Amino acid sequence: xxxxxxxxxxxxxxxxxxxxxxxxxxxxxxxxxxxxxxxxxxxxxxxxxxxxxxxxxxxxxxxxxxxxxxxxxxxxxxxxxxxxxxxxxxxxxxxxxxxxxxxxxxxxxxxxxxxxxxxxxxxxxxxxxxxxxxxxxxxxxxxxxxxxxxxxxxxxxxxxxxxxxxxxxxxxxxxxxxxxxxxxxxxxxxxxxxxxxxxxxxxxxxxxxxxxxxxxxxxxxxxxxxxxxxxxxxxxxxxxxxxxxxxxxxxxxxxxxxxxxxxxxxxxxxxxxxxxxxxxxxxxxxxxxxxxxxxxxxxxxxxxxxxxxxxxxxxxxxxxxxxxxxxxxxxxxxxxxxxxxxxxxxxxxxxxxxxxxxxxxxxxxxxxxxxxxxxxxxxxxxxxxxxxxxxxxxxxxxxxxxxxxxxxxxxxxxxxxxxxxxxxxxxxxxxxxxxxxxxxxxxxxxxxxxxxxxxxxxxxxxxxxxxxxxxxxxxxxxxxx
Ligand code: P53
Numbered sequence: 001x002x003x004x005x006x007x008x009x010x011x012x013x014x015x016x017x018x019x020x021x022x023x024x025x026x027x028x029x030x031x032x033x034x035x036x037x038x039x040x041x042x043x044x045x046x047x048x049x050x051x052x053x054x055x056x057x058x059x060x061x062x063x064x065x066x067x068x069x070x071x072x073x074x075x076x077x078x079x080x081x082x083x084x085x086x087x088x089x090x091x092x093x094x095x096x097x098x099x100x101x102x103x104x105x106x107x108x109x110x111x112x113x114x115x116x117x118x119x120x121x122x123x124x125x126x127x128x129x130x131x132x133x134x135x136x137x138x139x140x141x142x143x144x145x146x147x148x149x150x151x152x153x154x155x156x157x158x159x160x161x162x163x164x165x166x167x168x169x170x171x172x173x174x175x176x177x178x179x180x181x182x183x184x185x186x187x188x189x190x191x192x193x194x195x196x197x198x199x200x201x202x203x204x205x206x207x208x209x210x211x212x213x214x215x216x217x218x219x220x221x222x223x224x225x226x227x228x229x230x231x232x233x234x235x236x237x238x239x240x241x242x243x244x245x246x247x248x249x250x251x252x253x254x255x256x257x258x259x260x261x262x263x264x265x266x267x268x269x270x271x272x273x274x275x276x277x278x279x280x281x282x283x284x285x286x287x288x289x290x291x292x293x294x295x296x297x298x299x300x301x302x303x304x305x306x307x308x309x310x311x312x313x314x315x316x317x318x319x320x321x322x323x324x325x326x327x328x329x330x331x332x333x334x335x336x337x338x339x340x341x342x343x344x345x346x347x348x349x350x351x352x353x354x355x356x357x358x359x360x361x362x363x364x365x366x367x368x369x370x371x372x373x374x375x376x377x378x379x380x381x382x383x384x385x386x387x388x389x390x391x392x393x394x395x396x397x398x399x400x401x402x403x404x405x406x407x408x409x410x411x412x413x414x415x416x417x418x419x420x421x422x423x424x425x426x427x428x429x430x431x432x433x434x435x436x437x438x439x440x441x442x443x444x445x446x447x448x449x450x451x452x453x454x455x456x457x458x459x460x461x462x463x464x465x466x467x468x469x470x471x472x473x474x475x476x477x478x479x480x481x
Contacts (some may be wrong), residue, residue, distance in 0.1 A: 013429025030096030144191015225310025
């Protein structure tokens with residue numbers, strides 16, 4: 001197939017503050033929920049502790065030390081030819097106590113330096129305002145987004161950074177993977193305070209209360225919409241997007257029950273939040289879901305108007321995998337730390353059980369563009385794998401290159417059909433801490449970071465084989481894979 005990537009296509013990579021920066025206690029930063037998460041593995045869940053425990057390793061506290069090494073890292077992204085780089089601002093660097101009267105200048109200065117460094121190389125920053133790191137102070141004082149006060153705190157934070165960086169940053173995202181809040185395991189990312197320490201996902205210690213969770217999610221929608229309106233008033237050229245974790249779903253069989261079930265699950269998990277944020281109102285199936293589950297969402301007097309006014313300019317999403325849906329119990333299931341489904345007999349899975357499905361990306365792009373007709377950006381995609389050095393001291397990560405080639409070809413196919421896809425930021429261009437498991441061993445990068453699961457290592461950066469490969473891809477604008 002011809003190369004269909006537009007001339008100005010935004011090639012790049014994506015990270016998040018809590019998985020990369022480290023420096024958790026530096027320059028006045030306050031603790032965030034991600035600072036309270038321990039390291040796990042594929043079969044050992046990450047724990048969330050309400051206070052920091054001695055003799056416990058919290059990977060976010062050091063992460064890969066991007067806070068001190070950003071210049072070196074950005075120089076390597078520039079060498080690969082990045083046009084865009086997605087990163088997040090740690091809210092707790094700007095408002096360490098959530099409700100401080102003044103923002104923390106040291107935190108503001110740090111991101112200003114980072115954005116200027118990116119601009120030096122003509123790399124557009126794409127900034128996520130909140131990536132799974134609500135300040136602990138806000139969880140403790142206000143129970144996170146369950147309290148409407150947190151809407152104001154977030155909007156104030158957004159206003160502070162959007163004003164400060166209005167000439168440095170054009171692309172913004174409000175909340176990372178907001179639809180994680182639809183899951184019973186999504187309480188933490190909404191800032192809802194658990195009663196006791198427990199697993200980050202699926203904690204039996206802390207039962208889920210859907211009434212509280214969906215109210216918090218509603219408040220988050222309102223905060224997001226207000227931020228969109230505010231952002232446009234600060235700089236009309238801002239492009240502000242939402243961000244959805246898209247877990248593409250297929251019926252396991254052509255049995256009508258499987259097909260219907262797939263549709264219902266897809267709507268409630270993949271489409272609900274995007275519908276609110278892109279169309280500006282609650283979709284019928286969500287209202288029905290609330291009805292059936294006895295959930296009552298309390299709207300503030302202006303919420304309906306705010307949601308309508310604050311629809312996003314672009315729709316962005318993460319895409320890692322697909323799985324199947326079946327009405328039968330007893331079918332074989334996939335692994336996956338957040339949400340799993342029935343195994344697809346036609347797909348292989350990563351070492352962490354995530355089913356690799358490049359065609360599913362084109363399928364998803366058709367689906368989303370047809371639904372929203374907004375510019376789309378894939379802001380996370382990639383393969384988490386164990387990397388080993390060969391005798392020559394090199395990492396020959398052909399498996400990663402193959403994964404990315406297949407997904408880029410799928411993007412090309414969707415572009416060929418006329419989908420308005422404007423950019424691609426693969427996840428973790430430099431190895432970072434895994435969000436799901438807290439491991440270092442689950443690596444996504446073109447750049448290896450010398451650090452292990454226990455926090456040992458020099459933190460030195462080493463190029464993998466895929467580094468030169470991605471450079472070539474960007475240089476040829478997706479032609480030369
Ligand atoms: P890791 C679970 C499943 C799919 C995507 O995930 C997820 C999660 C939550 O971790 O989140 C996104 O590192 C998230 C990133 C995360 C990335 O996926 O578990 O936005 O923070 O690192 C990959 O392999």
